[in-house]
Amino acid sequence: MRIALLEDEHEQAQNVQQILADQGHHCDSFPTGQGFLSAVLHRSYDLMILDWQIPDMTGLDVLREVRAQLNWPIPVVFLTQRDSEQDIVQALDAGADDYLTKPPRRAELVARINALARRSNPDVEKEELQYGPFVVNTTRRTITLRGESLTLTDKDFDLTLFLFQNQGRLLTREMLLERVWGLTRDINTRTVDTHMSRLRRRLGLNPDNGFRIKTIYQRGYRLEGIAEASDASNAGDTIETESGA
Numbered sequence: 006m007r008i009a010l011l012e013d014e015h016e017q018a019q020n021v022q023q024i025l026a027d028q029g030h031h032c033d034s035f036p037t038g039q040g041f042l043s044a045v046l047h048r049s050y051d052l053m054i055l056d057w058q059i060p061d062m063t064g065l066d067v068l069r070e071v072r073a074q075l076n077w078p079i080p081v082v083f084l085t086q087r088d089s090e091q092d093i094v095q096a097l098d099a100g101a102d103d104y105l106t107k108p109p110r111r112a113e114l115v116a117r118i119n120a121l122a123r124r125s126n127p128d129v130e131k132e133e134l135q136y137g138p139f140v141v142n143t144t145r146r147t148i149t150l151r152g153e154s155l156t157l158t159d160k161d162f163d164l165t166l167f168l169f170q171n172q173g174r175l176l177t178r179e180m181l182l183e184r185v186w187g188l189t190r191d192i193n194t195r196t197v198d199t200h201m202s203r204l205r206r207r208l209g210l211n212p213d214n215g216f217r218i219k220t221i222y223q224r225g226y227r228l229e230g231i232a233e234a235s236d237a238s239n240a241g242d243t244i245e246t247e248s249g250a
Contacts, residue, residue: 006030006031006051006052006118006122007030007031007032007033007049007050007051007052007180007183008025008030008031008032008033008050008051008052008053008054008118009032009033009035009041009044009045009050009052009053009054010022010032010033010034010035010053010054011034011035011038011041011053011054011055011056011059011064011067012034012035012036012054012056012059012084013036013037013056013059013060014056015036017107017108018034018036019034020108020109021034021054021084021109021114022034024109024111024114024115025115025118028115028118030118033050036059036060037059037060037061038059038061038062038063038064038066038067039061039062041067042067042070042071045071045075045079046071046074046075047224048177048179048180049174049175049176049177049179049180049225050079051079051080051122051125052079052080052081052082052118052121052122052125053071053079053080053081053082054081054082054083054084055067055068055081055082055083055084055085055101056083056084056085057083057085057086057087057092057096058085058086058087064083064085064096065095065096065099068081068096068099068100068101069099069100071100072099072100076173076174076175076227077171077173077174077175078125079125080102080103080121080122080124080125081100081101081102081103082101082102082103082104082105082117082118082121083096083101083103083104083105084105084106084107084109084114085104085105085106085107086106086107087106088106102121102124103117103121105117131143132144134166134169134170136169136172136216137214137215137216137230138150138151138214138215139169139208139214139216141165141166141169143166146159146162147162148162148165148208150208150209150214155207155208156207157207160185160186160200161200161203161204161207163185164181164185164200164201164204165204165208167181167184167185168204168218168226168228169228171228172216172228172229172230173227173228173229173230174227175221175224175225175226175227176225176226176227177224177225178197178198178225178226179225180225181197181225181226182196182197197226201218201220201226204218205217205218210228212231215230215231216228216229216230216231217229217231
């Protein structure tokens with residue numbers, strides 16, 4: 006997973022990053038709330054870990070801002086020295102999914118993060134997934150539309166599955182390159198644009214089939230149901246036309 010950590014104590018941040026790296030996760034650490042928000046609202050992360058007491062604002066303020074602006078319910082864990090029942094209740098009521106106190110116990114931190122990952126993507130281990138008229142078989146690596154098999158390359162299949170599993174979520178080009186192609190951020194992102202343009206045609210992503218891929222200007226892509234169009238217009242995103250892909 007890509008994890009964003011809000012922690013102003015350098016040694017503590019390094020400790021958490023090392024624990025997560027040992028489990029194969031990538032963790033970016035930020036010492037201020039404003040820096041953290043700028044990153045989370047403009048990049049793609051799978052999970053957030055928040056300290057409560059930071060120099061420029063509180064972890065609760067950061068959480069409220071994320072819940073108000075982010076277009077998908079990203080899992081959030083508080084990791085803080087504050088351990089009163091009132092603090093825990095306040096954080097959970099504000100939208101946190103879990104709460105841990107410092108210093109974190111390695112095995113417990115990993116287990117709780119893995120549990121949140123499973124809850125946020127419950128379909129990850131299923132063999133057959135249905136998204137409207139599309140049926141994805143993850144074992145045979147096939148996709149059908151109303152019973153008709155679609156002709157897709159292996160990479161097209163991987164990209165389509167990732168889009169469906171992250172429906173409604175902004176996915177940056179860099180994230181797609183890392184997750185689907187296994188490439189670094191330095192690779193030319195036109196690779197993503199070319200595949201997205203092709204998927205629009207091959208999958209029949211149009212109102213009749215209930216989905217469309219939107220290109221978010223200078224940021225990435227979002228797969229959304231046609232019924233979600235009005236919600237997207239309220240999210241403050243600037244949209245390119247399809248020809249921009």
